[in-house]
Amino acid sequence: MSLYRLLTRYQRFVFGFAILMALAGLVAYSSMARQEDPSFPYRVGILKVVFPGASANQIEKLITEPLEEELAQVEEIKQLETISRDNIAVFTIQLKDRIYATDAAWDRVRRAMERAQREFPDGVSDIELDDRRMDIPTVVLSIMGDDDPIVLADAADEIKQHLLTVPGVSRIEVNGAPEKELVIAADETVLHQLGINRQTIVQHLQQRNALIPGGLINNGDRFIRINTQSDVQELNDLALLPITLPNGQRVPLNALASISIQPREPLAAQTFHNGERAVSLGVITVRGQTDTIAFGEGLRKKLDEIRPMFAPLEIKEAFFQPTYVKARLDGLQ
Known part of the structure; x- marks a missing residue:
């Protein structure tokens, strides 16, 4: 029996099945996550070691070489680039392309850091690994309305705690806030x-x-x-x-x-919104199936709730990705 005769013989079934598939497609389209940027595994990290007062040669001998020896034992590392300068060593670490369970790989990197740290001289003030370099903020907010950066930084910390309760928020990065000293x-x-x-x-x-x-x-x-x-x-x-x-x-x-309490000198990196001093919050969403449009609606609702609490300070949107995602999707319809 030919395919044509088979389809004509079971016309009701074929039409019913086609309508069912069309409805399923419409439901899937309306409920699917809407994101502009895809999620990638965390395969790139930046490791910084601060040793105040040390020359570039001392950094190379006392910090860079011990760390390189320990990191060489981490088989998941594909490429390691190091920069030794006065007071600081910077390592750019890239994992192999076949690595998808990146959390376990970065744990092994941290254990290598701990082994190397035992050989560090006294005076090393900071060692930090940032293994979330590929995250892009979905929303960037500017806290402004006061000339005192300490006031802005304190308000940003409080606003951050409020926004962490919004469903879909993974973490929030604070930028432009000065380090404080008594x-x-x-x-x-x-x-x-x-x-x-x-x-x-x-x-x-x-x-x-x-x-x-x-x-x-x-x-x-x-x-x-x-x-x-x-x-x-x-x-x-x-x-x-x-x-x-x-x-x-x-x-x-x-x-x-x-x-x-005053900003520590020298001042850290500063942020500005339309030429006015500000502290920014970069809101990063949960990776995967986050509906960016629905997330943006929930975030704006929360912002409307807390804005009166921080008046006369202003909370302005420097970047709001859900708006762009919605505009592009509307353009496809």
């Missing part, structure tokens, strides 16, 4: 009049900020941890820290010095 500027004239010096203040700070374990109390049913509150947790606590004078009297620290 500045205690003592008035030398006042210190001299009271018969003390800066070292006196330093000693009181060390004593007050000591971490003293309080231990546990067993009341029969459970253990209760004792908090000694021996460390300084609030700026106001530090301002009221009593300083003992040679005559036995005590005065609060804020009577002897000004206390503030």
Whole structure:
């Protein structure tokens, strides 16, 4: 029996099957994830080691060579490029193309880093591996409306915690926020009049900020941890820290010095929105089947909820990928 006769004999079945497939296709199209950028395995990472005060030759001998020897034992690594400069070593690590379980591979890289770190000299201040270099933010937000970058950075940290509750958010990167440092500027004239010096203040700070374990109390049913509150947790606590004078009297620290939290010098990379100082949040979605359009709607709803909480600061969209995805899909219809 020819195919034509078979189709004409079972016309109802054929038409019913075709309609069913068309409906299934429409349902699949309406429910499928909508993304502009595909997801790729994390096969590229950047490793940075900071050794302040070391020359490029010292970095090469003390940092780069030990790390290269340990990383050479990680069989998943396809290519390793290193740059040794004054104060810093930078490693670009690329995994082999056949590696899809990249988390396990990066774990082995981290174990190699730990082995090499045992040989590092004292003074190495930072060692960091970024193995998520291929993630692209779906949304970039700018926090602005104040000249003080500390105010913007604090607001960005709070906004980040709110946005992490939005379904589909994987992580949020903060860019342009300065590193903070506590500045205690003592008035030398006042210190001299009271018969003390800066070292006196330093000693009181060390004593007050000591971490003293309080231990546990067993009341029969459970253990209760004792908090000694021996460390300084609030700026106001530090301002009221009593300083003992040679005559036995005590005065609060804020009577002897000004206390503030300021951006650490030199300033880190800064971000601007239309020429105005800002701190940006890069929102990265969960890899895989995330519907970018639905995600954007949920994120904007959350932003509308929290904006009044941070007024007069502004939360502006520097980049909003869901809008572009929707426009392109609408253009296909």
